[in-house]
Amino acid sequence: MPDIHPTAVIDSRARLAEDVSVGPYCVIGPEAVIGSATQLGVGVVVEGRTAIGHHNRIGHYAMLGQEPQDLKYRGETTTLEIGNHNDIREHCTLHLGTENGGGSTTLGDHNLLMVGAHVAHDSHIANHCMLANNVLLAGHVIIRDYANIGGGTAITQYVTVGRYAYIGGLSGVVHDCPPFMTTDGHPARVRSVNTIGLTRHGFDETALERLKTAHRSLYARNNGGNCADGIAELYESFADDPHIKELCDFISQLADVPNGRYAEIQRRDDKRTAPTR
Numbered sequence: 001m002p003d004i005h006p007t008a009v010i011d012s013r014a015r016l017a018e019d020v021s022v023g024p025y026c027v028i029g030p031e032a033v034i035g036s037a038t039q040l041g042v043g044v045v046v047e048g049r050t051a052i053g054h055h056n057r058i059g060h061y062a063m064l065g066q067e068p069q070d071l072k073y074r075g076e077t078t079t080l081e082i083g084n085h086n087d088i089r090e091h092c093t094l095h096l097g098t099e100n101g102g103g104s105t106t107l108g109d110h111n112l113l114m115v116g117a118h119v120a121h122d123s124h125i126a127n128h129c130m131l132a133n134n135v136l137l138a139g140h141v142i143i144r145d146y147a148n149i150g151g152g153t154a155i156t157q158y159v160t161v162g163r164y165a166y167i168g169g170l171s172g173v174v175h176d177c178p179p180f181m182t183t184d185g186h187p188a189r190v191r192s193v194n195t196i197g198l199t200r201h202g203f204d205e206t207a208l209e210r211l212k213t214a215h216r217s218l219y220a221r222n223n224g225g226n227c228a229d230g231i232a233e234l235y236e237s238f239a240d241d242p243h244i245k246e247l248c249d250f251i252s253q254l255a256d257v258p259n260g261r262y263a264e265i266q267r268r269d270d271k272r273t274a275p276t277r
Contacts, residue, residue, distance in 0.1 A: 001018065001020060001024065001239060002017070002019065002020040002021070002022060003019075003020070003021045003078075003172070004016075004020075005022060005023055005025075005026070005163065007024045007025050008022045008023070008024065008026040008027070008028070008267075009026070009027045009028070010022065010026070010027075010028040010222070011028060011029055011030040011032075012033070013030035013267075014028045014029065014030055014031070014032040014033075014034070014046075014149065015032070015034070016032075016034045016157070016243075017034060017035050017036040017037070017054070018036070018214055019036070019037050019159075020034050020036070020039075020040070021038070021039040022036060022040045022044075023039075023040050023041045023043075023044065023060075023119070024042050024043070025042060025043045025206055026040050026043065026044045026045070026046075027044075027045045027046070027047075028040075028045075028046045029046060029047045029048065029050075029065070029071070030201070031048060031049040031050065031054065031145045032036075032046045032047075032050050032051075032152075033050070033051040033057075033085070034037045034046070034052045035052055035053045035054035035056070036055070036058040037041075037054055038052055038053070038054060038055065038057070038058070038237040039055075039057050039058065039085065039127050039224045040054070040058045040163045041044040041058060041060040041062070041090070042061065043059070044058050044059075044062050044063075044064070045062075045063050045064065045066075045174050046064045046065055046067040046103055047063075047064070047066055047073065047094045048065035048066065048067070048070075048074075048079070048080060048257050049065070049077060049078070049079045049096070050064050050065030050079070050081075050082070050096075051080070051081050051082065051087075051226055052080060052082045053083045053084035053109075053194045054084050054085075054146075055084055055085045055087075055124055056082060056084065056085065056086045056087075056088065056113045057086070057088065058273070059087075059088060059089040059090040059091070059092065059115075059132040059203075060090045060091075060124060061090055061091050062088055062089070062091065062092045062093070062151050063091065063092070063093045063094075063150045063180050064080060064082070064093075064094050064096075064276045065080045065094070065095070065096055066089075066093065066095050066096065066098060067095065068095045068097070068098050068120065068121035068122075068137060068139070068252075069095065069120065069121070070097055070098050070100075070120075070121050070275075071238050071275035071276060072098060072100050072269060073098050073121070074099075074276045075150070075201075076098070077101040078096045078097040078098055078099060078104060078105075078121075078155050079096060079097060079103065079105070080096050080097070080104070080105045080106075081104055081105070081106045081107070082106075082107045082126075082277075083106075083107060083108045083109040083111075084109045084110075084236070084265065085109055086110065086113070086185075087111070087112045087262045088107075088110065088113045088139070089095070089105045089112075089113060089114050089115045089117075091115055091117045092116065092117045092118070092119075092178070093117075093118045093119070094107065094114050094253050095117040095119065095120055096121060097119045097122045098119050098121050098122055099137075100122075100268050100269050101121055101122025101139060101140050101268075102121070102122055103122075105120075105121055105124070105130045105148040106121055106124045106125065107119065108124075108126045108129075109113055109126060109128075109129045110127055110147075111125055111129045111131075112126065112129075112130045112131070113131045113135075114130075114131060114132045114133045114135075114142060114157045114238060115133045115134070115153070116133055116134040117131040117132075117133070117134065117135045117136075117137075118136045118137060119131075119134070119137050120137055120139045120141070120157075121140075122139050122140045123137045123139060123140060123141040123142070123143070124141060124143070124258070125137075125143040126144050126145045126147075127145050127146075128146045129144075129145070129146065129147045129148070129149075129176040130147075130148045130149065131143075131149050132149060132150050132151035132152075132169065133151040133152070134152050135149050135150075135151065135152070135153050135154075135155075136152055136153070136154040136155065137155050137256070138154075138155060138156050138157040138159075138266075139155065139157045140157045140158045140264075141155050141156075141158070141159050141160075141161075142159070142160040142161065142263055144160070144161060144162055144163045144179070145160045145163045145164075145166075146163055146164045146166070146197075146201060147161045147162070147163065147164065147166075148163045148166045148167070148197055149166075149167045149193065149220045150166075150167055150168045150169030150170070150171065150196075151169045151170070152169055152170040153167050153168075153170060153171045153172075153173060154171075154172055154173065155167075155173040155259045156173065156174045156261075157261075157262040157264075158259075158263045158267065159173055159174070159261050159263070159266035160176045160177070160261070160263050161173075161177045161263055162178050162180070162181075162246075162247075162250050163178030163180070163236040163246070164179055164180050164197055164198055164201065165177045165178065165179055165180065165181045165182075165183065165194065166181075166183070166186075166194040166196075167184065167188065168182065168183070168184030168185070168191075169184050170186070171183065171184055171185055171186060171188040171222050172185075172186040172187050172188060173187075173188045174188070174253075174259075174260070174261075175187070175188070175259075175261060176250070176254060176258030176260060176261055176262055176263075177190075177245075178190060178247055178250050178251055179196055179246055179247055179250055180193060180198060180211050180247055181193060181194055181215065181244075181247075190215075192215065192217050192230075192258075193208065193211045193212050193215050195197055195208060195212075198211070201237045201250070203243075207241075207243060209245070210238055210241055210243070210244055211243060211244070213232060213234075214238075214244055214247055214248075216233065217230035217234055218230045218234060218248075218251060219245075226246075228253065228255070231248045231251060231252055233243055234247075234248050235248055249261060
């Protein structure tokens with residue numbers, strides 16, 4: 001049987017695995033699904049059509065599956081999907097998706113969301129990512145594997161953060177952040193290769209030197225990324241390097257995107273029309 005504190009309020013239709021632990025004053029709604037060995041701390045609220053995988057730890061007063069803070073949301077059935085082995089700390093908020101944004105908000109596996117992180121509607125966090133205290137993701141944000149986002153950073157809607165990217169604390173992110181790079185500032189700009197993070201994840205010296213060469217070619221030489229010539233040279237010089245290809249592909253797709261946010265080309269609504277409740 002699940003280990004449920006007597007003060008918890010759990011709808012009889014919720015589905016909990018046999019070894020789930022539910023702390024005091026939790027509230028779990030009728031459409032919740034909670035997987036094996038997941039632990040809920042004090043005052044956790046799980047609402048909406050929220051599916052939580054196995055071996056997750058949900059910190060005190062985290063709020064999962066609430067309605068999106070989106071004026072276009074009309075109560076349609078949407079989801080929040082959380083994978084396995086995640087650590088979601090105190091006071092984090094993860095909201096349901098919207099029909100306009102594809103219908104789901106997702107969190108993959110082995111992620112750490114520190115105190116007060118907010119993941120808005122239709123955002124998608126992959127695997128092994130870290131969001132430090134009070135990171136704010138607007139709707140439709142995409143965070144790819146092994147990204148690390150510093151505390152107090154705010155990321156605007158439709159931004160994509162590439163693999164192994166590092167974003168410095170208190171940054172204001174309005175454009176896509178390329179993989180393998182450190183981005184920092186307000187507004188945030190690419191500063192350097194994420195040498196420390198890549199070293200920790202096993203990138204060898206050759207890979208690091210190639211990425212440093214790519215950074216100089218794409219950013220230092222070209223004054224911030226206006227870099228078609230640099231991309232062409234890198235494709236030719238490092239044709240066998242998957243990391244250089246990934247970096248160049250990421251930047252190339254931004255060439256014809258007016259706001260520097262590639263995911264925004266998939267926007268379904270007419271952004272010129274003000275939404276109303």
